[in-house]
Amino acid sequence: MIAQRRTRVKFCGMTRADDIREAALLGVDAVGLVFAERSRRRLTIEQAAALRDATPPLVDVVALFMDNSAEQVREVIARVRPSLLQFHGSEPPAFCEQFGLPYLKAVGMGGQGVAEVAAVIEAHRHAAGFLLDSHAPGAAGGTGERFDWADVPIIEGRPLLLAGGLAPDNVATAIRMTHVWGVDVSSGIESAPGQKDAGLMLRFIEAVLAADADQGRRPDDSATVPDRVR
Numbered sequence: 410m411i412a413q414r415r416t417r418v419k420f421c422g423m424t425r426a427d428d429i430r431e432a433a434l435l436g437v438d439a440v441g442l443v444f445a446e447r448s449r450r451r452l453t454i455e456q457a458a459a460l461r462d463a464t465p466p467l468v469d470v471v472a473l474f475m476d477n478s479a480e481q482v483r484e485v486i487a488r489v490r491p492s493l494l495q496f497h498g499s500e501p502p503a504f505c506e507q508f509g510l511p512y513l514k515a516v517g518m519g520g521q522g523v524a525e526v527a528a529v530i531e532a533h534r535h536a537a538g539f540l541l542d543s544h545a546p547g548a549a550g551g552t553g554e555r556f557d558w559a560d561v562p563i564i565e566g567r568p569l570l571l572a573g574g575l576a577p578d579n580v581a582t583a584i585r586m587t588h589v590w591g592v593d594v595s596s597g598i599e600s601a602p603g604q605k606d607a608g609l610m611l612r613f614i615e616a617v618l619a620a621d622a623d624q625g626r627r628p629d630d631s632a633t634v635p636d637r638v639r
């Protein structure tokens with residue numbers, strides 16, 4: 410069985426080209442651009458297109474929506490060319506699947522029981538992965554609040570990304586506890602909403618690398634490649 414060698418990292422809520430370049434130099438796998446209406450990090454299409462152009466190859470651009478209209482999603486796809494979509498609202502599977510791009514479905518872990526979380530994951534059978542965030546269903550994310558990582562479900566074969574209140578000081582513990590496919594952070598690497606801090610970005614990546622090294626994401630590790638990404 411092939412084992413997972415490293416934890417994937419997504420930096421979300423990017424609003425400045427220099428922050429994206431810095432993130433890419435640090436080795437992030439993906440950057441997130443926010444189109445959710447209630448977000449303080451929300452971009453116009455023009456801003457997002459410029460950030461897309463500033464993103465080097467082999468770094469995924471993830472477009473984040475929260476109950477946006479299908480028309481808005483289509484416009485973002487046409488003009489920003491994201492490689493992944495991320496849905497944070499109450500979008501049903503058929504809505505998320507209609508765009509012909511892989512998508513992440515956010516699962517609000519706040520106030521939801523194991524059965525409700527499992528039901529969302531089961532319903533979105535074509536999702537590329539799931540982003541477990543601390544907010545309650547229907548509430549916005551990107552708040553810097555965390556949830557109890559002991560609640561992270563054990564889901565065979567589906568990639569899980571952990572989000573919500575991650576920061577340089579806690580991400581290593583989170584990885585050791587949950588063995589997730591990836592981690593997603595916004596507030597924890599910011600000096601103000603949408604403004605990433607170079608020092609915090611560096612410390613976050615160093616903490617992820619340290620966790621991967623000392624928890625032994627080596628062939629004898631129990632965390633294996635989810636079926637969905639083979």
Ligand SMILES: O=C(O)c1ccccc1N[C@@H]1O[C@H](COP(=O)(O)O)[C@@H](O)[C@H]1O
Nearest residue numbers: 421448550551552553573574594595596
């Ligand atoms: O970032 C936002 O403004 C946002 C708005 C609406 C839904 C989701 C949003 N962000 C996502 O939430 C996670 C966790 O954020 P944080 O690290 O706790 O600040 C973030 O990574 C985004 O995927």
